[in-house]
Amino acid sequence: MRHLARLVFIVFVVLRYGLDELALSSFRQRWVRLLVRLMTVGRRLDAPRGERLRLGLERLGPIFVKFGQVLSTRRDLLPTDFADELAKLQDRVPPFPAAQARQLVERAFGRPIDALFASFEAEPVASASIAQVHFATLKDGREVAVKVLRPGMLEVIDDDLTLMRTLARWVERLSADGKRLKPREVVAEFDNYLHDELDLVREAANAAHLRRNMAGLNLVMVPEMYWELCTSSVIVMERMNGVPISQRERLSDAGVDIPKLARDGVTIFFTQVFRDGFFHADMHPGNIQVSIAPATFGRYIALDFGIVGTLTEFDKEYLAQNFIAFFRRDYKRVAELHVESGWVPPTTRVDELEGAIRAVCEPHFDRPLKDISLGQVLLRLFQTSRRFNVEIQPQLVLLQKTLLNVEGLGRQLDPNLDLWNTAKPFLERWMNDQIGWRGLIERLKNEAPRYVQLLPELPRLVHQSLQPRGVSEQRALEDLLLEQRRTNRLLQGIVYGGLGVVLGIVVTQLLLRWQIW
Incomplete structure (x- = not known):
């Protein structure tokens, strides 16, 4: 019903x-x-x-x-x-009652809320469809934010x-x-x-992973999670104090370098995507603040980690090559990448696809961000993709969404930001690291444990490869026949054993019925 x-x-x-x-x-x-x-x-x-x-x-x-x-x-x-x-x-979404929030917190930790916090603000500071957030203070004086899952979701x-x-x-x-x-x-x-958002422990783990990745960048701050106070329905994290990124005038009055802030946002996005393959995928203005504290002045503050995106090494390399080809206006390479990746049928004519992509992208170069809409560029690219039967890759939906969010933030902060020229040097450095000596050394380090395991087996493998082909094939055939005989004996044992069990059950039932036992 x-x-x-x-x-x-x-x-x-x-x-x-x-x-x-x-x-x-x-x-x-x-x-x-x-x-x-x-x-x-x-x-x-x-x-x-x-x-x-x-x-x-x-x-x-x-x-x-x-x-x-x-x-x-x-x-x-x-x-x-x-x-x-x-x-x-x-x-x-209207917040649920403060009394209900207190009950949910007490149920999650099995203790009265006064035993957990020195103070707990009844009025939530944020309310969304999945959860709402309350400010609180721990017994040791640390200020925290308490995220409570909305009941019945x-x-x-x-x-x-x-x-x-x-x-x-x-x-x-x-x-x-x-x-x-x-x-x-x-x-x-x-x-x-x-369902990932419904498990707040997963969100806390996302935040911890992103915090480690961004530790050396000094451009973005991620709140620390207090794991002793994290459950699937309630998590407690470090309280972050900043100015919402949408309040541009307040940031400017505080002395924040707005053009640098816009460039830093692009750097953060491309670092998360291409260096780490793990990115904050809900970067709308409500989840981004800027610190004006003296020790961390001008840094981004990231909030709400329920949705993150991940990319494989293949995805990262494919996207980076596409971006670089776009920046260099090498539309033939873009078309070839689509064919090589299998996103378009192999019978597609590369020159036709190249011409269609050029018609979409060429008018948008050498123009400031205020005159470019990535949404419109993507729309025209998708219209072109329909013509060439391009299969849309669902794993890149989050990346596309985040890219549009970055566009919105960049336009809001600095309408004159040149997104293309800002991102191009970063991507070129990343590609050099992947295909240059540094990338080779890094891959050798990653594969070293496998090499250590294979080295002792190398003489035996070489010896086997040098054996006459007929001897190896004969030995393989003998091993196969032996394995078949073992399998047949095992199957026979299972069949005979099963028949014996069935026969025993039948005899027992007959004896009980005839009252012989």
Whole structure:
């Protein structure tokens, strides 16, 4: 009944905001178009379609809001007006009562809250769809932030994700671009992100890992986690004091070098992505502050580590080569990389793909960031990808989302920031480290334990390789026949043993029935 009631509510919201028309309008089947006409008879939908989609998702609740935020990064999947409206979605969720928050903290640690903290502020400083944050003070005087998971989220998430999976299957079957855009894989990744956020210990571990990675950079601060006060539903961390990065005038009045701050943001992003392969994937202005304390003046402060992205060595190398080729305007290399990676069919003509990519990217070079929209560039690239049947890689969705966040932060801080020239030297240094002597030495260090294990076996391996081929084959054949005989004996033992057990059970039952025992 709970699932049925939720489904009825969703259908009501879909009809109220005309989302059925939006969802079905892209399908080409004649019967689907006829259904759309029948369903829209008599309804007046005056608001723009993108606004109706955003309002409908907000009405459906925080899980659909989060899905809309993730979906806003998939500009290959959405028209421009949809993506622009979904980018406005925010987690404006009312906080749950302070008394309930206290109860959740006490239940998580099994002790009264007064035994844990010298003080605990009832009013939350932040409230989102997954959790809310309260400031507190430990018994030893340390100021901390306490993040409390919103109660009852797991059931709501599982119910809504079930419906999303069903919708994704229908989109994949009926939509012309369904298979290429992989909607089921997108929903699966969204499922992983949400369930990761529901485990606050995982978030604490993400923060600790990012803190170690960024320790030597001196550009960003990550709060320390107090592990003795971390559970899956409540975590306690170092309280960070900074100015929200959206308050540009306040930062400027405090003496912060705004252009340098913008460049530092780009450096932090590319360091996390290409050096570490582990990056903060929720870098919207609400999660980024700037320190104005004398000891850490001008450093970024990162918050909320529920969503992080990871990249394999193959992903990093592929992306770095693409970026460098873009910066050098080597569009032929970009096209070749798409073919080599298997993202486009092997029959694709490289010269045609090169020309299409050049038409998208060339107009945007040598222009300040205020005149460039990475969102528009990505949109046109995705439109081009549709023409060449490029398969979108779901593991890069978070990277795309974070790149758009970095663009927004850069534009907010310094509209004249040249993102391309700022990032190009960093990527070139990274590639030199990968393919130069330094990269070779580093890889030899990483492989040294394997070499140590293989060296004692080297004489035997050489001896085996020098043996006559016929002798080796004969020995291999004899070993194979011996192994087959052993397997046959084992199977025979299992069969005979099983028959003996069955026979024993039957005889025992007969004896008991005839009262012979």
